[in-house]
Amino acid sequence: MSVIKCRILDVRICWIVLLAFCLLSMVPANGSASLVESRMSSGKTLSQRTEQLEKVRQALEKEVVAQRLADFGLSQEEVAAKLPTLSDDQLHQLAGLSDSLAEGGILEAIIAVLLIVLLVVVILKVSGKEIIIR
16 A cells, blocks of 8 residues: 555656646637627627628619519518528628629629529528429
8 A cells, every 4th residue: 555655646757747737738728709799989889780681671672673572472571571580691692692783784683683583592491481393
């Protein structure tokens, strides 16, 4: 018993354990980061989500987009009700497409059709309906 006790309290082993502990304590822990909303000097917070929602709403007010949504059987009220339920990724994608919509020309028509199709697919998925193409 005394032999085991002497080995555990041996000075060399204590120094090795102390050195190992010191080296391991220098390894940084995993860090985590996230984006923080901007604040103006007045205290008002600026959110990218609200800006993107506004861009999509402005795109939806265009006649081409409204007509195309009506062709798919969606009213403005239904679309407006589904917009807040979109995920951040979906909203970012729609806002990016709606930015391109404002440029004009033939590109406007192509982007408008893509935006409408994407919006219809997202709204149908959110509402739990399926799209079957035969």
